[in-house]
Amino acid sequence: MLKKLFPFVKGYRLTSILSPVVITVEVVLEVFIPLLMADIIDVGIPAGDFGYVLKKGGLMIVMCLGALVAGALAARLAIYSSNGAAKNLRMSVFEKIQSFSFKNTDKYSTASLLTRLTNDITNIQSCFQMLLRMLTRSPMMLIMATVFAIRISPQLSMILFLAIPFLGLTMFLLARAAFPRFERMLKQYDGMNARTQETLIAIRVVKAFVRGDYETERFEDSAAALKKAQRAAESLMIVSSPVMQLTVYSCIIAAIWIGGGHVLNGTLTSGALMSFITYITQILMSLMMMTFAFINFVISSASAKRICEVLDEVPAIRDNDAATELLPEDGSVEFRDVSFSYSDNPENPTLEHISLSVRSGEVIGIVGGSGSGKTTLVQLIPRLYDVLSGSVLVGGHDVRDYKTDNLRAAIGMVLQKNVLFSGTIRENLLWGKADATQEEIDAACRAACAYDFIQSFPDKYETDLGQGGVNVSGGQKQRLCIARALIKQPKVLILDDSTSACDTATDANIRRAFREELAGTTKIIIAQRVASVMDADRIVVLDDGKIDAIGTHAELLETNEIYREIYSSQQKGVA
DSSP states (O other): OHHHHGGGGTTOHHHHHHHHHHHHHHHHHHHHHHHHHHHIIIIIHHHTOHHHHHHHHHHHHHHHHHHHHHHHHHHHHHHHHHHHHHHHHHHHHHHHHHHOOHHHHHHSOHHHHHHIIIIIHHHHHHHHHHHHHHHHHHHHHHHHHHHHHHHHOTTTTHHHHHHHHHHHHHHHHHHHHHHHHHHHHHHHHHHHHHHHHHHHHTHHHHHHTTOHHHHHHHHHHHHHHHHHHHHHHHHHHTTHHHHHHHHHHHHHHHHHHHHHHHHHTTSSOHHHHHHHHHHHHHHHHHHHHHHHHHHHHHHHHHHHHHHHHHHHOOOSSOOOTTOBSOOOOSOOEEEEEEEEOTTSOTTSOSEEEEEEEEOTTOEEEEEEOTTSSHHHHHHTTTTSSOOSEEEEEETTEEGGGBOHHHHHHTEEEEOSSOOOOSSBHHHHHTTTOTTOOHHHHHHHHHHTTOHHHHHHSTTGGGOBOOTTSTTSOHHHHHHHHHHHHHTTOOSEEEEESTTTTSOHHHHHHHHHHHHHHOTTSEEEEEOSSGGGTTTSSEEEEEETTEEEEEEOHHHHHHHOHHHHHHHHHHHHHHO
């Protein structure tokens, strides 16, 4: 995992290298300070040489200030490098998510991807920052302080050779037991975020049905589950601090007890013993810092694993090596014996043996019961999913022969769930064509029957829609989405039940505008209302993933029972 994440340090490698270099200066200065202290205790004070004490004491102050400056600079460099690497990683993960097909995004929940982009990368950032500092400081301090401690007293140093292996084994066992618990904790984060996101998105429904208390209880359950997972994970790691402190104080007590005897028999000076105790503290504090870094590494390893899952995910829809800059010549669409399954299981197909040829400029209506495969069928045209077998052709070429950007640029699609983004009406419309002129915007809005209500707003196209288009009605939102698709001037226009929130008069006006102004564009319309497709050139009736019938409105009324039932039920509803 570290090898995979290392390239994201690009652009911040110099500061990542400088931080350990500056830390080395800090450690060297700190390690020599106890020697100066020993000289003061063993030489200056017994001799009553105040000048010697001032000289050595002044040098200690200079070294302390140097270590302070070096430590602060190293921390700044580490923070700068970790923030930059986290930015690169976030950008890369977000770009990878953008390359996902619908099938890939179906695999991960939105909340999970959001947690990975935020909480998980923050964990990695924190770990990287700590590693830049502690991975250099602690081992170097451990080695240098140990060397100086052995030089002072090889016998007393045996205390360290008992303490270090004990601590190392303890930390290893704790980390091995804690890692799976941290993985479970992060999954609980996903669950809580998913619950929160769902509730906040549907807050109007929650309030309309007075379900605030119910949602609060559900969130409380999620928060409690997360708390339980956190407690299970962290209960192991908090043991490390008491174990570390017990070891540190035990070593200091042993050094004083044994070293005091050496001082009394004259084999060790008081200054040397004080220096040795200081080195013991430095050594064990280094081990403590290494332990904290190790704990952080364990937590971030679980996060890094989740990030690598996203980075390693292979997009289900990719341009073939043979794909060229080919552009659709016209809006013709053909399904050749197409079968499709969301699970890639031929035994569980969503669509079966679909064969349909659509001429360029033709208006095709698609009707059928819920779950009949209407939306799935049209999503194969812009290659949002790939077929299980057979082929889909646009402009006379298999959709897999196009680069996906070129294919989708020629197809305008208004999805079943209308989505508008935070920003102005103009900003949302320009998603269809970034360089659209005002004339093109006006023409698209008129065709979508959106121009009049836009002009009724005080700020017109500069009206802020709010998050998700909360400032407009459902029908207005649908018309804005249609206008956004029309600005592309597509060769194929797909409307997936996109006028369901519009009144029948507006629906009729939109269809009339399509006939008059988009004569050369192929229009494929999925509708629940027969009135929305009854004047189509042909109507396709789907049933259980298969084509049940194809014909005009009049033909289907005479020959197809499913269509006749749909039409009759809607006429009764009108009556």
